[in-house]
Amino acid sequence: MQCAGAFRTRILTTYRIVTRRVDSCSVSTLPREEPARPLVQTLVPGPRSLELARELQEVSEARPIQFFHDPQQSFGNYVADVDGNKLLDAFCFIASLPLGYNHPNLIEAAQSSLWLPHLVQRPALGYSAPPEWVHTLRTKIMSVAPQGLASVQMTCGCGASAVENALKAAFIWKRTLERDCVDPSPTELESCMRNQEPGSPNSMVVVSFEHAFHGRLFGSLSTTRSKPIHKVDIPAFRNWPVLPFPESEQDETRCLELVEKTLKGNRVAALIIEPILSEGGDLHASPAFFRGLRALTRRYQVAMICDEVQTGVGATGRFWAHEYWSEGLEKSGPGTSTAAAEIAPDMVTFAKKMQASGFFFKPEFLPPQAYRIFSTWSGDPLRALQASVIIDTIAADRLVERVRIVGDYLSQALHGLNHPLIERIRGRGTFLAFDLPSPARRNRFLQDMRNRGVVVGGSGTKTVRLRPALIFDTHHADILLETLASAMASQQ
Template sequence: MASALRTASRAGLSLPRSSARPCSRTAPIALRRHYASAAPATGERSYFPHEPTGPVIKTSIPGPESVKAIERLSKVFDTRSLNMMTNYQRSYGNYIADLDGNVLLDVYAQIASIPVGYNNPSLLLAATSPEMASALINRPALGNFPQHDWADILETGILKVAPNGLNQVFTGQSGSDANELAYKAAFMWKRQQERGGAHVEFTDAEISSSMTNQKPGSPELSILSFKSAFHGRLFGSLSTTRSKPIHKLDIPAFDWPQAPFPACSYPLDQYAAENAAEEQRCLDETERLIKEWHNPPAAIVIEPIQSEGGDNHASPNFFRGLRELTKKHNVLFIVDEVQTGVGATGKFWAHEHWGLTTPPDIVTFSKKAQTAGYYYGNNDLRPNRPYRQFNTWMGDPARAILFRAIIQEVERLNLVENTAITGRYLYNGLERLAQQYPGEIKNLRGKGQGTFIAWDSPRRDEVLKKAKGVGVNIGGSGEAAVRLRPMLIFRKHHADILLDNLEKIFKS
């Protein structure tokens, strides 16, 4: 333990005392040598003491070493969606590195999925602990053989940050999986209600017809989702995904309804009356579908901010209206926080911005949590028999341990508040750029939503490509949106680097 702490100290890494466990020496030392001069010019303290002072561009991207690595990989793995070939040993804090010595400020965080920085020392300690080693080499089939401390891992981690009113969790493998499991829970809940309660036995007709995919065993029910939504690429989640045809082509889909998501004008507060009318139109159509769709919805599922579909926002009033509709018509309200959760919007959960009087029935999560699953509070959402909501792994204790370390780091550094503060600063800077370059930044959105910010660009793909050339990794969404998804450790001096480089792109 002492040698591990000495190693971390030499690397300039700040470790929480409560987390002192053996850690790997190699990565911190290498990073210390590579990024030895990283005090921001603004004087603002970085969460990573030896983080780069800014991007480093040595070659085109991809450079020659990356090209060779990509060619090799493409022989055994499909690389057509590749963004960049990454050297994770050289990536650090907010900066992502490649094989050619290029170091980019990462404001995309993979796909909004890196929470507290590359090679975070606190996560390194958790990853090299005996507890993690046991979880990895003895990975339990949790439904049958849960490890003895599974309740402790959940209570000190995943459940510690559970949304208000939701005190139970079903863990899963990915965001798509989390949504699929939530849909299954909704269907079983609905049929249990219709049957008369958990104590009522299945009929012979239900049992036999389920084996031939016929009703009543396979009921004619649905999940209602929204235009431009993205909820995953598995069969059930894909049937609720409405963002891009390429996700859905050639895949059989369920006959489930699609409601309109409000096409709001931005900034939201400047078009309050127009947006309120649009949101009411969408609420009215949602209610009509709930009442009239031939396969009645057991639940509606919605993202607090539609991400893959173009970073589409709506006001808290719209979401409060949806909640009231679900209560009125006895359908579940599933909030998909796979991308919005874990602090990105300046709240730990984005739906906290809405001011709901009653919590959602289910909240799904993944990405920045580095694990997945869904929260719930109603005991009736537990299936009435074992093995109905089940698979071999039912989650992964190793990933739950990592999420616990992420939560500790978020709390230790007060990163949700940091994201809210940095987000306001970044949004104000983008507003100034929008005034200077109105043809480059259109429909700026995300005010008051932390760093969950986006705008429309008439030359979006060109902007994303040129961003790499000036040392910034940015993502897009929908047809024209540039979306920002920086990590929770993103600070004002990082925002300044981003804004300066965006201006270079706009001038070019």
């Protein structure tokens, strides 16, 4: 008993020491304000970044890394790199930073005693969840649930894991309907272990679109169609149909006709689509096109999955980009809310800016048996707490409204440049993009912008995409535009 008491005392003492260290951990040394302008002392990547890349490549994949950032010196809309450069970041970790770097609300929350235990041990939430998990999901995550989606399933952290599990939910739902809601038969349970019909419904398919990106895990990769290098050498679900995404509003009728033909002629569990095809080149369609898709999926009992991994959490000027699908219905009088609910998707996946991943879904997509959508982690309470702070900050600071204002300002200014090399300016909110004449010019432009102190990204073959944080303001837009103009001048 004395040994047990001494051990407990040592544990409590260690816990208090660690807590004090975390509470005081270099927070006072973090920047408290942004620089007035970008500061560039080397090319980007600089010599230290290049050296770190060489070291990393000896043990892991480093070739995609553009530069190594310094998290201790980054703040707000500015990312510092290990070479001392401070860059205005309009790409934000591939569209995944909602509040920029070292936001005070997140720094304060990270020092709380509530966060520390989840940092020390990540629980297997599907097996044993802490009590605050219930509160976090019910009062925070569900507070931003899309209309009509009353449930949420958290996943392991990336958008692909959200998509994988949403696809599984769609298949289970479809087979449950086909069986008239009875449990799987002994024959199905036995045959699925050999990957054979009827237990494995190998003739059942998921429909996706050309240029789509839904992740790079094994199942989601069969719906991803943005770049060949993502898919080559990897087996795919070869009978899953791919359909054209409309090139213009005039093309939408043709595309919807092809969708209907496909849904009618195949055993389709789900149709998955992004509100804006992001990685594939920032491709847009009209709200009427998406309403047409929703009508067809309802008619043919196909689950509609809206992939909001990149478009979600405010960047388009709505919390969820699919909210724009009701445009044209807002002023239609009585029954408008019913009509909006009817065009809502069945499932919405999220990750990136939420800093946690999962999918919202209608109650009928909850599998009738337990353990069917399951993993060891089944989410992450630490990241869910982080998402809670993000959600509260977005609401308190009215950041979605700010995105609309800044997005309009930036879009008008881009059009006002009237530059001969800038083509097809498009987007919603600050989720903006434009094309350059060729992939080579686009790639040179991205590098030139970094060397001038501004980070932007690419998509598709020749598209430049802007993905700033929600705290990006008009004076940041002015710096971006000024830098863009000088970079474009050097391209001519």
